[in-house]
Amino acid sequence: MIVPHLLTAPTPTARLVGGMLLPPVPEAAGRARWELAMLLKELRSWYDPSDCLLMLSELVSNAVKHANFDGFWVIHVACWCDGDMFRVEVYNPGTGKPAVQSPGPDDTNGRGLLLVEASSHSWGTASTSEGTMVWFSVRLPEDS
Template sequence: MAYTIDRYPCEDAPRLGAMTLHPVAESVPRARRWFRKLITPYYPACSVDDCLLMLSELITNAVVHGKSDEPWVVRVEWFREGTSLRVEVHNPGLPGSVRLRHPDADDAHGRGLLLVDSIAHSWHAGPSHLGGTAVSFEMADAWPS
């Protein structure tokens, strides 16, 4: 199965784009490249590099923690809502397993959501409209009002 990119959303819809990716590590750099390419024409005022860092963390978590007995994918969608940018990452994992951790200095993992929490205006985890889990972040004032 190939990955898919939605380059041409409906003109008046809040969704700016979407990607469907294989749940493999190689999807992280692919998503970064495509997100940068697809968000740049919208001229966001927020740091695209910060968004790419958070996107990388959320996709990595989705790949590592997504679980299903059937073949599955990671779905990424991003939206303009007023002056804010919201990015969602969907996987078939359990919403209750998403939590902010406070790892010890010598722990090798567990810092992804800490990065998101420190950079984003807000973030949320809960049930996905696609089934499974959605984890999202919001960048306030991504566009002038």
């Protein structure tokens, strides 16, 4: 895993446990899922990472679709542990503020952040000097 640089820990006790740099292409979501699955296997080999993989896939896909940035750029992903909390941050150079949508029953888009909201312990967005960061956190259960 490549660890992005110039990051600020979300809490004073959080430790950076992994990260990645991804090209802004649709296939990046699959690569991100694979990388995160490998990291979570190292951290908690018995943990089912399905929700984390889905949420990361949504955030990376949103970055690819909505960043609207001309020129060369990459998606930065940072992963943090703080006790039993695991946090994933996705950075892109876009300046938009992601928000939960209210899609209709026939809409084919607009459910990604609803999934993140429903599946995470907490989530949020922040503007950074480099663009936008969207994050989610989950509680990792202790060893079984």
